[in-house]
Amino acid sequence: MVIYKAKDYQDMSRKAANIISAQIIMKPNCVLGLATGSSPVGTYKQLIEWYKKGDLDFSQVTSVNLDEYKGLSPENDQSYRYFMNTNLFDHVNIDKTRTFVPDGLEADSEKACNDYNAVIRKQGGVDLQLLGLGHNGHIGFNEPGAAFEKETHCVDLTESTIEANKRFFESEDDVPRQAYTMGIKNIMQAKKILVVVSGEDKADILKEVLYGPITPEVPASILQLHNDVTIVADEAALSKIDM
Ligand code: GLP
Numbered sequence: 001m002v003i004y005k006a007k008d009y010q011d012m013s014r015k016a017a018n019i020i021s022a023q024i025i026m027k028p029n030c031v032l033g034l035a036t037g038s039s040p041v042g043t044y045k046q047l048i049e050w051y052k053k054g055d056l057d058f059s060q061v062t063s064v065n066l067d068e069y070k071g072l073s074p075e076n077d078q079s080y081r082y083f084m085n086t087n088l089f090d091h092v093n094i095d096k097t098r099t100f101v102p103d104g105l106e107a108d109s110e111k112a113c114n115d116y117n118a119v120i121r122k123q124g125g126v127d128l129q130l131l132g133l134g135h136n137g138h139i140g141f142n143e144p145g146a147a148f149e150k151e152t153h154c155v156d157l158t159e160s161t162i163e164a165n166k167r168f169f170e171s172e173d174d175v176p177r178q179a180y181t182m183g184i185k186n187i188m189q190a191k192k193i194l195v196v197v198s199g200e201d202k203a204d205i206l207k208e209v210l211y212g213p214i215t216p217e218v219p220a221s222i223l224q225l226h227n228d229v230t231i232v233a234d235e236a237a238l239s240k241i242d243m
Contacts, residue, residue, distance in 0.1 A: 001210070001224070003231045005238055009198045012234045013042030016130070016196045019230060020047060021056055023128045023192070029060040033129030033187075034088070035140070036065070036080045039196045040130055044088040051092045058094040062123050066131070066140035067181035068102040070109070070154060078168055079104055102152065102180035109154035112180050116152040120186055129190035133197050136160050137205050137218035141181035144217045150183030184222055193226055197233040203240040206233060210241065 006012035020043065023030055034040070050056045065080060072079035081101045089099055100119050106112035120126070131139050136158065138144065143158045156178055157165075166172045187193070197206050209220040210231070223229050 001226075001229045001231065003210070003233065003238075003243070005243060006232055006234045008234050008236075009042055012196055012198050012232050013040075013046050016040070016043040016194060016232045017046035017050065019194055019232070020128065020130065021050060024056060024058065024061060027127060028057065029062070030127040031062045031064065031123045031125065033126040033182075033190055034063050034065050034084065035130045035132050036067070036083045037132040039132035039198055041087055043130070043196060048088065048091040056092070058092045061094055062098040063089075063094065063100065064120055064123060064126060064182075065099075065101040066187075067179050068104040069176040070104055070112075070178040070180055071176050072104045074101075074104075078174075104180065109178075109180070113152040113154060116180065116182070117186070120152075120182070126186075126190040128192045128194060129187060131187070131193060131195045131220075133195060133202060133205065133209065133220055134161060135164055135201065135205055137209055137220045139184070139187060139220045139223075141179040142184050142187075142219040144219060146184060146216060146219055148184045148188075148216060148222055151185050152180060152182050155179055155181055184219060188222060188226055192228045193223060193230070195220075195223070195229065195231045195233075197231065197237040199234070200236040200239060202233075202237045206231075206237050207240040 068080045074081035102116045141155050162175045166175050169175050214221045
């Protein structure tokens with residue numbers, strides 16, 4: 001595991017974007033595993049900037065996103081499909097038919113999840129998976145307690161995740177209670193993993209993730225067992241770790 005200490009959010013975003021661009025340059029037809037949340041927004045902004053300068057070409061890139069709220073349509077401005085379109089896809093030359101997000105409108109959970117696993121398999125696996133980190137150690141929407149061997153599945157969101165994500169919705173009641181998420185097994189199968197973490201409020205959980213016991217109670221702790229993980233975190237997020 002490699003840990004890069006960034007000065008602040010912007011520096012973190014630039015470093016993470018550098019790693020993603022290197023991936024795209026070295027393998028133009030790579031499969032990127034992408035994430036939502038506030039952590040990767042700056043990374044996407046930086047990638048868009050470099051694309052506009054002519055330094056990056058997304059034309060052969062395929063993407064698979066980690067998760068989607070169950071029940072939200074792609075047009076809903078809180079859906080993760082909408083997030084990806086507005087924060088990245090609409091601004092670069094990626095072929096949208098090769099950008100995949102679980103189908104939030106598929107009411108049959110088993111079908112939605114099986115279909116998504118098939119999509120991931122069909123791409124031949126993920127070359128580089130980008131991850132943010134939830135306050136309770138969740139990755140994607142794999143909440144504490146999720147079995148490590150799971151593939152894409154439907155989850156009931158925990159109170160703490162609903163609480164953390166309600167800032168994006170009009171009211172807490174509008175936050176969906178369920179989501180489809182890649183499982184830990186899908187995430188661990190990625191060839192490389194890149195985690196972006198920012199802010200003092202993530203300092204305790206980041207320490208637990210990196211140096212605590214590997215347990216489903218802290219889903220991201222499993223990353224200790226992956227052989228190619230890069231953490232890019234800012235000083236605030238690393239403030240509890242003695243580098
Ligand atoms: C959501 C997403 C996760 C994300 C997490 C942290 O729950 N499903 O993929 O990592 O939020 O979000 P943020 O980066 O906004 O702290």
